Amino acid sequence: MTPIRILIVEDDRKIAEIQRRFVERLEGLELCGIAHTMADARDLVEVMSPDLILLDVYFPDGNGLDLLRELRAIDSSSDVILITAAKEVETLRSALRGGVFDYILKPLVFERLQDAISRYRDHLNRLSGLHQLAQKEVDALLPRSSGEDETPKEERLPKGIDALTLNKIRAVAARGGQWSAEEVGAEMGASRTTARRYLEYLVGTGELSAEVTYGSVGRPERRYAHKT
Template structure:
């Protein structure tokens, strides 16, 4: 039996990563990427325009947090599922995603074996939704087993490489009184913005640095990091 092609929206502000996701999805699964969004505003417009069956959602976007997209009626629709793929490794964001009904939560850098597992379960879940018109306990159990969230399997420490971590820590040790932005770490350590965010949030979790929010006259507050 041929299964329907499922439409996907990718919300990711790093074009290269969005392209990698697309190639992986369309090469290995019966999934079709119908749109990209690099900002929260674009994501809201495109989710309503395309009504995707699945959203791969980053949380750190230039104009806000991706978690806010889950308040859109088109995303709350039972026919839409969300898989977070994000550097956000704090428990608050993860818990909020669970409460809002996210299908899965994968922490960057992406393990494509982990993503494959998630997408396989999602496709089975979507097919099971179509198959069962009237449910009994066994069909409910099948849906819950496919939707079983494995959030706890991904921790902030996964993917943290010792040498890179030492470089990040050295930046703070050498300037203990300076509050650094993500961009400072990108420039001085020589890593991508996604990687910098992940290492910084790991340092927050391990209480090596603390977060300070700096509010300017215009725009969103800046998230800065200072050595504890």
């Protein structure tokens, strides 16, 4: 596994030392430098080309957000995680506009950094395995909240499709086998037309498959089944 090369940019030497120890506790990382000033940071970025920069905001000789904007202006390949005491919303907005991978408030907790590095490594792995993008790959790569208390979004249904009726259709189809719209309608007490509308919706979402069969008199009929 190729190590992720880390640059720490932090003016407080004690905090920088804590970050260094945290980085050394994590597997698959390589510390390529520590900068205590903006001037040193620019030099180390140019010379070392780190994969990831752990960047503070406030420095005696400048602002970390300025360095972030400079990196983006030159299309630098270095990614950035801000580790800062700055709690102003505008600072967060500027960081997001600059494309930071993560924003961590001080005091830095080891587990929070570990989580950020883990997600960053997953991000790199996804990128390295891609050859052509589809929307699901884009969605997986874009930053998302990692909070465990997130609840799934409700299914958005088109006009004319009711969630209760849709779940009844799903329950019938889940029994297995192939079903006609007339058979599904009879099972749930709905008309053939209503059942077919819902079945075709599920075909469109990819939950069901449909194929045309011919009865004894040669009349074509669409029959629906769960995809295998």
